Amino acid sequence: MSITPAAQTVLVVDDEADIREAVELALSMEGFTVVGAPDRDAALKIIEQQKPYLILLDFRMPGLTAQEFMQIIQARNIETPIILMTAGKDPSDQARELKVAGYLQKPFELTDLLNLVRQYTA
Numbered sequence: 001m002s003i004t005p006a007a008q009t010v011l012v013v014d015d016e017a018d019i020r021e022a023v024e025l026a027l028s029m030e031g032f033t034v035v036g037a038p039d040r041d042a043a044l045k046i047i048e049q050q051k052p053y054l055i056l057l058d059f060r061m062p063g064l065t066a067q068e069f070m071q072i073i074q075a076r077n078i079e080t081p082i083i084l085m086t087a088g089k090d091p092s093d094q095a096r097e098l099k100v101a102g103y104l105q106k107p108f109e110l111t112d113l114l115n116l117v118r119q120y121t122a
Helices: 018-029 040-049 066-075 091-098 109-122
Strands: 010-013 033-037 054-058 084-085 102-105
Touching: 010 040, 010 109, 018 033, 018 091, 018 109, 033 040, 040 066, 040 102, 054 066, 054 109, 066 084, 066 091, 084 091, 084 109, 102 109
Parallel strands: 010 033, 010 054, 054 084, 084 102
Antiparallel strands: none
8 A cells, every 4th residue: 555645744944944945835736745954853752743755954043053952862762754955065975974864955856855755755
């Protein structure tokens, strides 16, 4: 039995409202249920309450590094795949260090976003 996109919640964690809202809109238009979080506390609350199928995580946010977020996730035994969104020079190295499922280099094309999300929610 395959799960429909609407049944698959994707969490977008990014402090930049424009990016978060653009990603939310693009995924919503493809039929996914999308929830946005501007910070760590909101993200952790959503993870506990809604158990998303996938998390899109900004690499740098005020008061939270991706590394700190991953430590919290691992300590709580949360196994949700995480896609790192980063403007860093070596996104594959960052992704490997953090042991995330994948990465998107900012700025990214919406088709790249959709293709990557579909890999983890199909």
